[in-house]
Structures are given as C-alpha cells and as structure tokens.
Amino acid sequence: MLVVHATFPIDPEQREEALARAAELVSETRKEPGVIEYSAVTDLVESDLLRFVEVYEDEAAFAAHVESDHFQAFETKLPELLGGEPEVxxxxxxxxxxVEV
Incomplete structure (x- = not known):
C-alpha cells in the first residue's frame, strides 16, 4: 500500500478556484482503479492550507493517477494557485x- 500526504499553501485570493479544482480532482480520482482513499481538506487553523490524503493499492495505481488527465490539469494550474511551497x-x-476509539 502506498500513502501520499500533500500540503499546499493556497494563495488566499485563489482559494475558491483552488477548492473547486480540488473538488473536481477528488471526484475523478475516486473513480480510478486501485485508489483506496483520496481526500482533500482544508486545515481548521490555517484555512488556506489544502491537504490531500491519498491511499493506493500499489505503485501502479499511483503511477496511473499521476498520468491521468484530471491530475495533469490540476498540476498544470497549481503554480498559479499556490501561496507558498508545497510539501509532499x-x-x-x-x-x-x-484503531479502536
């Protein structure tokens, strides 16, 4: 299993567009074979931080995701949306x- 955690500081002026594009990316990615979980959330304290939690069955599923049209479209637009350095x-x-709670 492969887990990816990505944090993107979003330019506050681009927040609405970033959230719309992230929602589209999440919706399309969840349809991909081999994707166990794919979520995007905003931070409760720093509302301009966009966090992705991605869980894939294996490397092949992750590689297919990175090559998908919806990921490529998001990645192309991402530099215009950022307000700082991403961490992946x-x-x-x-x-x-x-874990029992």
Missing part, C-alpha cells in the same frame, strides 16, 4: 489495522 510526503505501508 510518500509512505510505503506494509501493514494497516483499524
């Missing part, structure tokens, strides 16, 4: 289990 972390996960 990738995690290889060998095991996962539910």
């Amino acid at each position: 972390m990738r995690y290889e996960v060998s095991d996962a289990s539910e």
Whole structure:
C-alpha cells in the first residue's frame, strides 16, 4: 500500500478556484482503479492550507493517477494557485489495522 500526504499553501485570493479544482480532482480520482482513499481538506487553523490524503493499492495505481488527465490539469494550474511551497510526503505501508476509539 502506498500513502501520499500533500500540503499546499493556497494563495488566499485563489482559494475558491483552488477548492473547486480540488473538488473536481477528488471526484475523478475516486473513480480510478486501485485508489483506496483520496481526500482533500482544508486545515481548521490555517484555512488556506489544502491537504490531500491519498491511499493506493500499489505503485501502479499511483503511477496511473499521476498520468491521468484530471491530475495533469490540476498540476498544470497549481503554480498559479499556490501561496507558498508545497510539501509532499510518500509512505510505503506494509501493514494497516483499524484503531479502536
């Protein structure tokens, strides 16, 4: 399993467009084979931080996502939406289990 956590500081003047584009990206990505979870959220404290949590079955599913038209469209527009440097972390996960709360 592959997990990607991406944080994008969004230019406040571009926030509405960024959220609309992120919503479209999420909607299309969730239809892709091999995608276990794909979510975008705004930070509760810093409302101009857009965070993506992405979980893929394997490397092939992630590679297909990166090559998809909807991802390419988002990535092309992203520099115009940013208000700072993005951070993207990738995690290889060998095991996962539910945590009781």
